[in-house]
Amino acid sequence: MAAPLGTGARAEDPGQEKQDFQEKESVIPERAEEAKLKAKYPNLGQKPGGSDFLMKRLQKGQKYFDSGDYNMAKAKMKNKQLPTAGPDQNLVTGDHIPKPQDLPQRKSSLVASKLAG
């Protein structure tokens, strides 16, 4: 079974590990790419709980303003600052309160496919 993302469980001792890692970085392009990514996003892969990717995949779909969610979030926050859309606007948490700018354009009305033209 694969190790959870971001934890990179390794069995070597720390000194050897660092040298191996540096060697592996040049040998395995993926590791070099991983280092690039971690340099840009240091907090990546450190959220607890289920995999981010999987949760995002399950919740795919445009989320619209939901007054129930809004009021529940307000009740939780009380005097604290209300959360606004972070960089990951599509992640549905229930605490996220969409602003009008976050909402998508209205879909255009149904027309025939151009493949049939």
Add this chain to the structure above:
Amino acid sequence: SLAGLGNLMQDVLWCFSQVKGTIDVGVTEADIISTVEFNHTGELLATGDKGGRVVIFQREQESKNQPHRRGEYNVYSTFQSHEPEFDYLKSLEIEEKINKIRWLPQQNAAYFLLSTNDKTVKLWKVSERDKRPEGYNLKDEDGRLRDPSMITSLRVPVLRPMDLMVEATPRRVFANAHTYHINSISVNSDYETYMSADDLRINLWNFEITNQSFNIVDIKPANMEELTEVITAAEFHPHHCNTFVYSSSKGTIRLCDMRTAALCDRHAKFFEEPEDPSNRSFFSEIISSISDVKFSHSGRYIMTRDYLTVKVWDLNMENRPTETYQVHDYLRSKLCSLYENDCIFDKFECVWNGSDSVIMTGSYNNFFRMFDRNTKRDVTLEASRENSKPRAVLKPRKVCVGGKRRKDEISVDSLDFSKKILHTAWHPSENIIAVAATNNLYIFQDKVN
């Protein structure tokens, strides 16, 4: 001619045949093709798009007068299969995008297909009408009722020929059975049942019954925080109606036998390739996620597509694939940017040719790849309007990985990642392929001697 049987890769020259769709500077999202599928005879070719529309093309009869035309595909029928919906409980929009189309084998004059979006599967009947009744007694030709007191004689209505009309009607709607997003549908070889699979569950349906379905796989954990993998694709065995496979986001495939239990949570076979733990990176699990799984026509093999490779597995060998083909390994050194622009999550499909000797899958820059399993030769071709002269032979393309770039080659950094070939289809018995390039559909055929 039987596709690929005894053919060496180099004997098959692929030629441009047709392209459908418009040349737009900006692509309307609704026009993006999301699925392509030939029917069992290859006479019909169906496409579904993000706008929920289905277009069916029919191959024209080959004419002795124009032997070089080799049966072109023309529009046969088009209809709106799914429309956008709204889940009021969760305040979530339900996309009308057609995720998959699967044909039923033809049993009478009408054609039947299943089309699905994220939540609802529909059975569509496509039938022809080329006669209409004329000479009613109680209404005139416009349909207006005639005054009965004015009728002095009776006549027998007759059927008269009319211009061919192709009608598509929804015969069944299979709704409200999926909490998560449907990724696959597969018609069973018994032709009475089919399955629909979402991220966590697979349901078995009878074509005649829309208000019930059997849940045959459920991998939802009691606590969602323990979720480690999702179902990515599923398919029935082509001949054994009790057997099906499903693939996961962790790169594994499970084969299940419906005879063993009502709920097939325990697999009969488990296919997984061992991984070298020292090769593990942040990207390992993402790129191992299987985006498509297909049985060979023979039923002996399954083919899986993950981000960088296509693998062929022998059903009798669970511990590793028998063949692995590199689709675009040069992307390994681009994974960081492919993660940032979400391309790493692109779901490529893969297909077998009619004789299971050649496999095909798409890539970026409108490239698609074919691998001959017997000769081990492979070729990269491009779906492009620049190579769209009738019967023009497609020139193989090459990506330059490093060092000096030759004149015909394209460097990895010049690849257009917005031009992705996710969906392709291969005619069941001939060397005719359909390639979806965003909003255009290309049809290629092998060169006629």
